[in-house]
Amino acid sequence: MTRAPLSLRLVVTIGALLLIAPILIIVIVSFGGDGYLKFPPESLSLQWYDKFFGSSRWWSSLWSSTVIALMASAISTVIGFLGAYVLVRSQSRWRLWLLALALTPMIVPQVITAIAMFYSASQAGLVGSLLWVAICHSVIGLPIVLLILLATLQNIDVTLERAAAGMGYSQARIFATVVVPLALPGVISAALFSFLASFDELIIALFLTGVRTQTLPVRIWNSLLLEVEPTIAAVSTFLVAITVVILMAEWAIRRVGGRQ
Amino acid sequence: MTRAPLSLRLVVTIGALLLIAPILIIVIVSFGGDGYLKFPPESLSLQWYDKFFGSSRWWSSLWSSTVIALMASAISTVIGFLGAYVLVRSQSRWRLWLLALALTPMIVPQVITAIAMFYSASQAGLVGSLLWVAICHSVIGLPIVLLILLATLQNIDVTLERAAAGMGYSQARIFATVVVPLALPGVISAALFSFLASFDELIIALFLTGVRTQTLPVRIWNSLLLEVEPTIAAVSTFLVAITVVILMAEWAIRRVGGRQ
Amino acid sequence: MNQTNASGRIALTGVGKIYGAQKVVRDVNVTIEEGEFFSLLGPSGSGKTTTLMMIAGFAETDEGHIRLGDQDISAVPPKERGFGMVFQNYALFPHMSVADNVAFPLKVRKLSAAERRERVQWALETVKLTDFADRSPKQLSGGQQQRVALARAIVYQPRVILMDEPLGALDKNLRFHMQTEIKDIQRRLGMTVIYVTHDQEEAMNMSDRIAIMRDGQIAQLGTPAEVYQHPDSAFVGKFLGEANLLPVTATSATAALRDGATFACRDAGSGVTSEPALLFVRPEKLRLAATPTGLENDVAGRVTRVSYLGSVIRYGLDVLGQEMTADAQNLTGTPAFAEGDSLRVGWAAQDCRLLAPEGDGA
């Protein structure tokens, strides 16, 4: 009973491998030595990475992506932390509505969110502003931040705060000495995930970034329309690598935090 | 201590309202009586909905979206159920790797997944096939299906299965009489969420659908590039409405299931 | 060392708590004297924890007043009440060492570093945990964690310590040991302790007085011996331990009959006169013998069951068609009776009381 049948386990393993096969193909193709996208490649080289790292256009996109993602992550983590704290400690009925509201960006189709944000931005002349892209991305990141921090704060026993209050601590000091230190691993996770959510986002960035502020996913997209060359495979692999590194960092921090 | 300070609660409420403001604007604009996108509208009418429902192009997109989403939902729910069962009941260490693998579509940037899928599809001549879009969408839906069903199956006490085995039931009969009936609310949730994930998906559909198989989000996108007319607001509102209806159905089923 | 509060006397007058349309605590009146060990005992939902939370200030006092000495503290926030508090789940800060946990309450108080160290040292000595000062709370056993919580509660020497089922998470053997320790510390420091528990043995072992709560009200208030031996109601009688409650017809406050047998009991002061009543007597007060026992109450019975419980042999009896229970200490030569034996069951008049039948309130 404690073991699933072998046949089932085999099916699941093969299924899981098929899932990542397309991604693996892109990664392999990016190391190809041929002049065009070819799988399997006939020779291996780093030529497309050279092209990627040698191009100032790609570098400026990487820069835009990073700046936007850092701002978006900071905004959604701070707002998400306060929101999650209120939601966890509040007893009233409206907390569920508030939560539903905050999760809407996860639920509404992204095209529509993008159109809505573009429409609002064009009315206010904000198209092309890095800060505005970051704000919109922070909305996209908010649901995941909220979910992570809700789970984190729910695990912080309210009696710890009561104990501190009973000993003479003010609400602000309790926040600084008890709540924030205990929530730290969750806060870091939330910051990393919201960074990724922004860093990898395409549709909203496509609508909102100007020519000079194109993010990496946007430039990949635009390149695809113009020239189907293996540099895109190299950039894609780079993007996947960054994602994997950040996720592994998150996992490592969580493990260390869990051990403490 | 049990209540968050008023100031905090106010900030959070205002923030949440701002979050959905853009969506509300689109919904309001879609009912406008003017000849172009205008907020606030000077008069109200259903003219753009008339245009939407009167157009065979929009209808055929709705049809494509629905067919693809139904297939994708079926595929990911069945595979996700088996996978979640194996993951929940298995004790071994590779289950974590398997889970990480199955969650990759949630983690890898969607542009890149889309490129990878498009590349694989074009090699095999599958571009434009509804079934292939559905399969790719089922990959996108799998992580959410897995997460829902893992939670569901984790709540089904293994001693229930042991009890049945002790009474002389075979594994297959235990599955049919105990596991599936108890997991039903979760299965329905998973099916609805994976339906939505496919129904609302843009990027992969953009790459993989042919002219005749355009889904609703793809047609919204293409229309945006050609003509900026308020019909898009009406279609967007329709898409949001469907999403809300499905989520409310899911919520209702969960409540009934919880009461049983 | 100087004390935080001037007084350790707490008075509750007409205290009540309302959640929605429901009064979860009603009209609680009690004065807890300085240096008293006072327990609130009751089943879950009886309002004992809510009452403690109102005293602590974590729940608002919706009705009545709570006074500390001469000061009305009903509206004073928790951080200004200056009470020590020990929680069931210990509420230790997992990101601090044992010593930092104990020093935590001192950090908001104006003390020199030397005095702070000295106090932490004293508190850890008091709970016998000096060697564990640098450990993380997670490395300690449940009993040790509870001692850290106790040290943290006494370190700033509050006159009053509130304890919310502090031993609820410990296992049986350790529990008795910790009860003894807490009681010893309380006596030595002369603190007022208000203690919430649902464990009747724990309450009786530690307390000077016990308030037994039911449905948000105090059902009975008294010393352990008073409430155990002389309950005012069938509820209190049953809640504090095994109880025989024999349905009888009372002919006065001290006399009753059933099936021709007559019984004499101590006056319960419960006003029972010539009504259907319950004759209350504890199982360990029953004397079993082959021949008449010579006690004021003596009836024929039959053994229906003999249960070997270790330190006690419990006899199930059929007395006048009713089930009764008698507990005999497991001495050499017990069990003296076997299933099916006919015997005499006797008890002294001062060990039984007539109580109102259940459902008649109280």
Added chain:
Amino acid sequence: MNQTNASGRIALTGVGKIYGAQKVVRDVNVTIEEGEFFSLLGPSGSGKTTTLMMIAGFAETDEGHIRLGDQDISAVPPKERGFGMVFQNYALFPHMSVADNVAFPLKVRKLSAAERRERVQWALETVKLTDFADRSPKQLSGGQQQRVALARAIVYQPRVILMDEPLGALDKNLRFHMQTEIKDIQRRLGMTVIYVTHDQEEAMNMSDRIAIMRDGQIAQLGTPAEVYQHPDSAFVGKFLGEANLLPVTATSATAALRDGATFACRDAGSGVTSEPALLFVRPEKLRLAATPTGLENDVAGRVTRVSYLGSVIRYGLDVLGQEMTADAQNLTGTPAFAEGDSLRVGWAAQDCRLLAPEGDGA
């Protein structure tokens, strides 16, 4: 009605279980007779549940053999062993009514619909739940749910029922009542019951024999009175209840001395001779008196603490510089002694034993 299995005798020979590098159960040898109520008692991690899971077939038997009657069932899957099983969390199917839960095991057996109905009716009558047949398990109290689980286990009349802490989730008062009911049903149906618990009182109350487990091995095996009154080791003595373990110097298997006082005890058969040893005696066997008690063992002592526990008054004593505990029944006129009183402490030779000091294994 016909029985499922031919025999209800279960024999374990050399049974062991290995997890990774650790033997969690080692060399368990015991034969449980048909119709016996047999308990596996021990602290958590002692291997009692693992042993039960091997008997049930949910865990593989890594070493040794398990036999049902003459048949080796070590490798037989659970569904073919035909045992009834009752779990701590009841394991009722929440999507079925009470009657459907009870009928569930019958659906894989070839029975007519009428016979099936009759059996369900019989099982529900046996546990006194006939009126609840159409309810959902969730609508029932914990005790009622446990009765449904019991009905479901007996409905196909297995010769053997395995129970894994079935009363662990119930509160104290209900527990004794359910023990009595389960014991009655077991006797009436003549079933073999193998019962896992960590509650010593529960095991003693219900069992014909008890195996006390420690670190994956059987520490002692015997009737409740044997293991409670004559433990082979300090571990068993302490696990089964309050125990006095006075460090003494043994001069033979039945004689010892400490500080000039001599003690006479029953032979423990534990091979203790002239070594440091522990004198074991239960608190309720101590007789306290102002004058010498006249028992084989009689020493001077002083009362250090009087604890009022309700049915029992527990005295903390200082005897020859050691702490001892004496339990007296709370009879009229107790407590007879107060803190600080000097008195004589006596006990009969047959109530004490000399045991090996702890740490010497077993």
